[in-house]
Amino acid sequence: MPGTPGNGAVTRSTLRQQIADALRDEVLAGRLQPGQEFTVKEIAEQYGVSATPVREALVDLSAQGLLEADQHRGFHVREYSVTDFRSLVEARSLVIDGMFHALGRGQGAVGQDPGDPRTAAALAGVRRRGEEAQRAARCGDLTVLIGYDLRFWRELSALFGNTYLVDFLHRLRVQSWVCTVQRLRRLTDLRGRLWAGHTELVDALVLRDMERARAVIAECNAHALSLVEELAND
Missing domain, CATH: 1.20.120.530 (GntR ligand-binding domain-like)
Known part of the structure; x- marks a missing residue:
């Protein structure tokens, strides 16, 4: 059906935002500690979703300055001075x-x-x-x-x-x-x-x-x- 690809994109975009919001709340609540490391796979398993929206959410949070990417390893919570x-x-x-x-x-x-x-x-x-x-x-x-x-x-x-x-x-x-x-x-x-x-x-x-x-x-x-x-x- 013509509308299917668009619906899939919207669903993924919504899921991406939901994951980003949830992780931001975890950081603000202090449950994700400064320097704490995790991978896309770990977060995807935690939320029971595929890796793609998780990776996109983590990249978004990195762009917002809340996370930092570790090359070939994953991400960690940014520690502010x-x-x-x-x-x-x-x-x-x-x-x-x-x-x-x-x-x-x-x-x-x-x-x-x-x-x-x-x-x-x-x-x-x-x-x-x-x-x-x-x-x-x-x-x-x-x-x-x-x-x-x-x-x-x-x-x-x-x-x-x-x-x-x-x-x-x-x-x-x-x-x-x-x-x-x-x-x-x-x-x-x-x-x-x-x-x-x-x-x-x-x-x-x-x-x-x-x-x-x-x-x-x-x-x-x-x-x-x-x-x-x-x-x-x-």
């Missing part, structure tokens, strides 16, 4: 500052009319993600925090109307979390150790208070750098 983390924070800061500049020029849904009912509803949704992220941070629930934090930033950045920016910032946030998780998982109690200023940022953007928004981002970055550097020295 403190220097890597500083560079990630700098990169995501530049992207976010670009978003704020766009807001100041009236670009994106937030910049054009933050009072529009659809924009207001979207911002309210982002704020709810922020509330959940803050709740998880205060409880020290790292897994829940990461999930809501990533959704928070993806939905917030989407309001600025640039899909390339959304994807790039999401990738930087994931890499930042992987680097942080590799250190935070050693702690038994994270209550009071995690940043929880998401709603402050949304409130500042709603008010178009860019000075306050930048201050919130600066606080977030300083907190993250201080924590990672502290744990790296333990």
